[in-house]
Amino acid sequence: MKHDDGDVAGLGRPRAVAFALPALAIIGVFLFLPALWTLWLGLTNYRLTGTAAAHPKVVWFDNYRTALTDHEFRGALWRTTLFVIGSALIGQSLFGFSLAWVLQRVRKPIRSVVEFFVLLAWIVPSSVSSFLWFALYDRRNGTLNALLGTKGTAWLIQYPMWSIVVFNTWVGTAFSMLLYRSALGSVPPSQLESARLAGAGPGAQLRDVIFPHIRSHILTNTLLITLWTFNVFTPYLLTGPANRKAEIMAGYIYRTSLRVGELGQGAAISLIMIVINLIIALVYLRVLRERTP
Amino acid sequence: MASIRTVKLTKEYPGGVKGVDDLTLDIVDGEFFALLGPSGSGKTTLLRTIAGLESVTAGQLFIGSRDVTQLDPGRRNVAMVFQDYALFPHMSTADNIAYPLKVKKVHKAQRYATAEETADALSLQGLLGRRPSQLSGGQQQRVALARAVASNPDVFLFDEPLSNLDARLRLEARTFLKQLQRRLGVTTVFVTHDQAEALALADRIAIMDKGRIQQLGTPRDVFRAPANTFVAAFIGSVPMTLIPGTLAGGRFAFGEERLELPDEAATTAAAMPDGTAVTYGARPEYISMSSDSRPGAIAGPVQVVEHLGASLLVSVAFGDQLVQAVVDEDHEPEIGATVYLLPNPRRALLFDAEGTRMADDAPAEAGG
Amino acid sequence: MSASPVAERSTAMSRFDAQPIRHFLGVIGRTVFVAFMLAFFTLPVLWLVFAPFDKTPGLGVSLPEFTIANFRTLFKSSSALSALRNSLILAGGTAALVLVAGSLASYALSRVRIPGRDMLLYVLLLMSSIVTGTAAMVPTFQLVNELHLIDKMLGVVLVIGAGTLPTVIFILKDFMDNIPKSYEESARLFGARPLRILWDVVVPTARSGLAAIAVWAVVQVWGNFLVPYILLRSPDKSPAAVVMYTFYTEGGQPNLRLIAAFALVYSLPVVLVYFFVSRRYGFRFYGGIKR
Ligand SMILES: Nc1ncnc2c1ncn2[C@@H]1O[C@H](COP(=O)(O)OP(=O)(O)O)[C@@H](O)[C@H]1O
Numbered sequence A: 001m002k003h004d005d006g007d008v009a010g011l012g013r014p015r016a017v018a019f020a021l022p023a024l025a026i027i028g029v030f031l032f033l034p035a036l037w038t039l040w041l042g043l044t045n046y047r048l049t050g051t052a053a054a055h056p057k058v059v060w061f062d063n064y065r066t067a068l069t070d071h072e073f074r075g076a077l078w079r080t081t082l083f084v085i086g087s088a089l090i091g092q093s094l095f096g097f098s099l100a101w102v103l104q105r106v107r108k109p110i111r112s113v114v115e116f117f118v119l120l121a122w123i124v125p126s127s128v129s130s131f132l133w134f135a136l137y138d139r140r141n142g143t144l145n146a147l148l149g150t151k152g153t154a155w156l157i158q159y160p161m162w163s164i165v166v167f168n169t170w171v172g173t174a175f176s177m178l179l180y181r182s183a184l185g186s187v188p189p190s191q192l193e194s195a196r197l198a199g200a201g202p203g204a205q206l207r208d209v210i211f212p213h214i215r216s217h218i219l220t221n222t223l224l225i226t227l228w229t230f231n232v233f234t235p236y237l238l239t240g241p242a243n244r245k246a247e248i249m250a251g252y253i254y255r256t257s258l259r260v261g262e263l264g265q266g267a268a269i270s271l272i273m274i275v276i277n278l279i280i281a282l283v284y285l286r287v288l289r290e291r292t293p
Numbered sequence B: 001m002a003s004i005r006t007v008k009l010t011k012e013y014p015g016g017v018k019g020v021d022d023l024t025l026d027i028v029d030g031e032f033f034a035l036l037g038p039s040g041s042g043k044t045t046l047l048r049t050i051a052g053l054e055s056v057t058a059g060q061l062f063i064g065s066r067d068v069t070q071l072d073p074g075r076r077n078v079a080m081v082f083q084d085y086a087l088f089p090h091m092s093t094a095d096n097i098a099y100p101l102k103v104k105k106v107h108k109a110q111r112y113a114t115a116e117e118t119a120d121a122l123s124l125q126g127l128l129g130r131r132p133s134q135l136s137g138g139q140q141q142r143v144a145l146a147r148a149v150a151s152n153p154d155v156f157l158f159d160e161p162l163s164n165l166d167a168r169l170r171l172e173a174r175t176f177l178k179q180l181q182r183r184l185g186v187t188t189v190f191v192t193h194d195q196a197e198a199l200a201l202a203d204r205i206a207i208m209d210k211g212r213i214q215q216l217g218t219p220r221d222v223f224r225a226p227a228n229t230f231v232a233a234f235i236g237s238v239p240m241t242l243i244p245g246t247l248a249g250g251r252f253a254f255g256e257e258r259l260e261l262p263d264e265a266a267t268t269a270a271a272m273p274d275g276t277a278v279t280y281g282a283r284p285e286y287i288s289m290s291s292d293s294r295p296g297a298i299a300g301p302v303q304v305v306e307h308l309g310a311s312l313l314v315s316v317a318f319g320d321q322l323v324q325a326v327v328d329e330d331h332e333p334e335i336g337a338t339v340y341l342l343p344n345p346r347r348a349l350l351f352d353a354e355g356t357r358m359a360d361d362a363p364a365e366a367g368g
Numbered sequence C: 001m002s003a004s005p006v007a008e009r010s011t012a013m014s015r016f017d018a019q020p021i022r023h024f025l026g027v028i029g030r031t032v033f034v035a036f037m038l039a040f041f042t043l044p045v046l047w048l049v050f051a052p053f054d055k056t057p058g059l060g061v062s063l064p065e066f067t068i069a070n071f072r073t074l075f076k077s078s079s080a081l082s083a084l085r086n087s088l089i090l091a092g093g094t095a096a097l098v099l100v101a102g103s104l105a106s107y108a109l110s111r112v113r114i115p116g117r118d119m120l121l122y123v124l125l126l127m128s129s130i131v132t133g134t135a136a137m138v139p140t141f142q143l144v145n146e147l148h149l150i151d152k153m154l155g156v157v158l159v160i161g162a163g164t165l166p167t168v169i170f171i172l173k174d175f176m177d178n179i180p181k182s183y184e185e186s187a188r189l190f191g192a193r194p195l196r197i198l199w200d201v202v203v204p205t206a207r208s209g210l211a212a213i214a215v216w217a218v219v220q221v222w223g224n225f226l227v228p229y230i231l232l233r234s235p236d237k238s239p240a241a242v243v244m245y246t247f248y249t250e251g252g253q254p255n256l257r258l259i260a261a262f263a264l265v266y267s268l269p270v271v272l273v274y275f276f277v278s279r280r281y282g283f284r285f286y287g288g289i290k291r
């Protein structure tokens, strides 16, 4: 009986592998395999129905050529970029951080109430939250128009991008708030105190003590919310299939592959999306490694 | 109940550190055996190797007549009390104590009966329903003991079980532990870095350093006749004063000072040439101090006076060398005053250049 | 050292001068900010609070003419009820799957040094973040189709399970890493075998982590629209997330009375579970990882 150090329960490698296998198998089949399959599907003219469904042909890079020259694809990509910048990088990060920052200094009951509602927005199932905003934005009876006195404004049609950016900020801020709260909690109070004794105001404290301390939290938060926002499908529920002016990548893939039925084309776009995700993740890892010695 | 024997036992960690290095050791059945040494000397490693929690790199290990070198830890029938007690936080005292029996598939009624009995014997009445977090440190320690006792092992292994208790409680727990071991008669290996604990508890002590045994003997042996300067410096509540110097004309010389040779090494040392490097050792308890000159005494200014309670520890400077003496509390000297120190030649020791004790009659007992 | 008391006093004085104004501005700023945030985050939810109890709910928020008739309608609607039941099954199934498979895997990975373990964990985590339900929509559909799991709840459980497992393993491993090794060693010396140690010692010790993960998994599935939408065909198998959507696309006019009551009943369990568990186990951040 020879065991590894750290193997305190005497698991042994064979049994450890057996323990890990079910999970790894599920991940392998239902997460890795689809990702690999995308590679293959993207090279075919596979369709949901019709002759190409039974006998798909390899069309090599036609799908990619089509995608990259298609103004619908480029439009969706551009809108997705705006969506990510607006709702994740600006909306959720900024709101999340300032909530975490300000709520530290607010009395407990008020803090609890605000946190409750921010979290609520996040926890409510997406079908419900998108309906709530659908109601809020409604042209005739919507509460937003009633409040702002902008009777008859069809927000989702006249300002489609703004609508989904605000919506997604509302949904996702909680995550950044939670993350930054725990990050701010990890800043040693003694360092803040000595900064304050040296006469540093809130701005200087932020710059000199807090940001250096929570840099990796900022990066982690940025990566996660960027990826999630990039791939989010919920706005499609809010805007509906007809509203092309607010169509972002998720909706575009869905429409191309499962509504129009061009599975091969959809797979090619999926792969482009996965590659973009990968690049975002790698850039983040790169930056993280540079910054943290 | 069983003896423990290690034969050329080596445990090498990945990275090459030898926690236990070629160690041969016999622990007698029913003995209270202490492993003593500074932090990092390999005590825990040896204990865990006996338990089977660390694999053996080379050598053999016997418990009783069984070769257990490759045996699964669960089948060695040893019980270990960890430094953090390792009480399961989600189980009550009763469940904790009964756990070893649960694993052995003892019937439920039977195991709680045994748990209660054991708890009684360890003065844990009334605590059976509590969780570990609701117990004091001393109580937790006794629950851990009770759990070990309930498993009815051949061998107890204790890894610094008293070190998380405060000083007063530690003394009580020490006495309790000794009583318990006497009553049960189970072979016990007890790891500690506290020499007083080892001296108080053990039938025999192994003093370890760098994975090897420096000396093996009774508390009296290791205190009176340390095998080398390492043991000499380690044992004793105030460390032995060790003075490096040379032999000169049948006396011990350091700086300008001269001391009579210790009785036990006088003949051997006298036969050696002048200028031989040796170390003179004397426990501060065996050095007497006076304010008047005496024959054979050395004189120096008082540097520091420390209160030990009923006595004082006085440090006297001889050039760079400090020599310490324990004196009665009524004789507190002034700082800077000149005092005369005279070691008791019957208790003083002499070590050779390697640090091994020199004695006229028998060679020093070194372990390993 | 001699200069420092003087320096300290002078900064203390200047701070004293600036303090009241800065303090005042701070209070004003905070109040405005908090009020704005509160309005922003509560406004959309008001409808969910009022409309379900309104005799004639509209899309706008208004004080209700109180009634519980909407809920009576809801509990008579078989499609609404089966949708909720389906959500329960999916959530329970996925939670069970990821808890069992996830704790076994994370325990093994925490305790045994398999070559490339840390790399594996990071790759898994990275994969799960970049191969999302959205980006892998087409091949997932394709794969589940090939496996004849289309229109079966098992397919949904497996797909969502695979997407959540890397995170589950990563977080659970962290919990397991933090369990003192002496617990297991002690159990092991008493003769307990690995599965028994896992069940008797590790699982109970890591239960706050497991609870957090279970809740997280339930919240994931409960709100997931896309996967069941793509993989399930029959309305009677669809979960609440999908069925709720059909309430307002089918038949021209959305049935607001049903939608309002349904939305509330559908939202309440996750909200309750979430806040209950986060209070009970005091986890703040791990429980917070929801997408
Ligand atoms: N798991 C381990 N891996 C590598 N080296 C170790 C490990 N455990 C202990 N050591 C090393 O082995 C030596 C003996 O350690 P240990 O037995 O814990 O000493 P003690 O209990 O006497 O303080 C030390 O040098 C320590 O650094």
Ligand SMILES: [Mg+2]
Binding pocket: B043, B044, B045
């Ligand atoms: Mg130790």
